[in-house]
Every structure is written in structure tokens, then in C-alpha cells.
Amino acid sequence: MLIFSEFGKIGLLILFSFLLASIILFLSLRLSTNNPDSEKLSAYECGFDPYEDARNVFDVKFYLIAILFLIFDLEAVFFFPWCVSISFLNIEGILGMFDFILELLFGYIYAWKCGALDWD
Numbered sequence: 001m002l003i004f005s006e007f008g009k010i011g012l013l014i015l016f017s018f019l020l021a022s023i024i025l026f027l028s029l030r031l032s033t034n035n036p037d038s039e040k041l042s043a044y045e046c047g048f049d050p051y052e053d054a055r056n057v058f059d060v061k062f063y064l065i066a067i068l069f070l071i072f073d074l075e076a077v078f079f080f081p082w083c084v085s086i087s088f089l090n091i092e093g094i095l096g097m098f099d100f101i102l103e104l105l106f107g108y109i110y111a112w113k114c115g116a117l118d119w120d
Contacts, residue, residue: 075104
């Protein structure tokens with residue numbers, strides 16, 4: 001039977017999820033109250049008029065520092081397993097970790113020399 005096959009069960013689940021989503025959407029549209037006023041229809045919920053154009057130029061330096069922080073923070077996570085298992089590593093494991101530390105140091109020096117870490 002189609003309903004007991006593998007794809008039939010997935011199709012039944014998709015059909016049930018669409019039906020449930022449609023029922024929830026219909027009930028939320030029918031049962032909710034809609035009382036818009038001038039404050040709710042304004043551009044900002046705080047009620048203040050905007051001071052300037054919202055499409056002004058934003059400095060990308062903040063995003064660059066945030067991405068660099070995430071990269072160096074994730075690379076620092078690799079130190080924890082190394083610290084726990086350093087007594088069980090052979091010479092290849094230790095040299096591999098020192099290579100990782102050296103590459104991390106070169107990346108940090110490169111970001112510093114390029115001025116990526118300067119907050120002007």
C-alpha cells in the first residue's frame with residue numbers, strides 16, 4: 001500500500017503539516033483583533049520621527065572586527081583538546097599543533113599590519 005511505504009509516510013507527514021499550518025493561519029486571521037492607529041502605522045515603534053535617512057553609509061569596520069573575533073575565537077577552541085591530550089601525543093601531533101599556532105600567529109600579525117584591528 002502507498003500509505004505504508006517509506007515515501008507515503010513522508011507524504012502523509014507533509015500533508016499533515018500543510019493542513020495544520022493552514023488551520024493555524026486561518027484561525028489567527030479570523031480570531032485576532034486588528035486595531036491599527038497612527039502610532040502602530042508609523043515607521044518606528046517608538047513613535048519618534050526619524051532624524052535622518054535610514055539608508056546612510058555604515059562603516060564595515062565593525063563587521064570586519066566581529067568576523068575576525070569569531071575566527072580567532074573558534075581557532076582558540078582547538079587548544080582545549082590539545083591541552084588535555086598533550087601527554088598522549090607523539091612528535092607529529094606536537095609539531096602539527098605548533099604549526100597551527102604559528103599559522104594563527106601569522107594571521108594575527110597580518111590582520112594587525114593591514115590595520116584590520118584598528119578602531120578609528
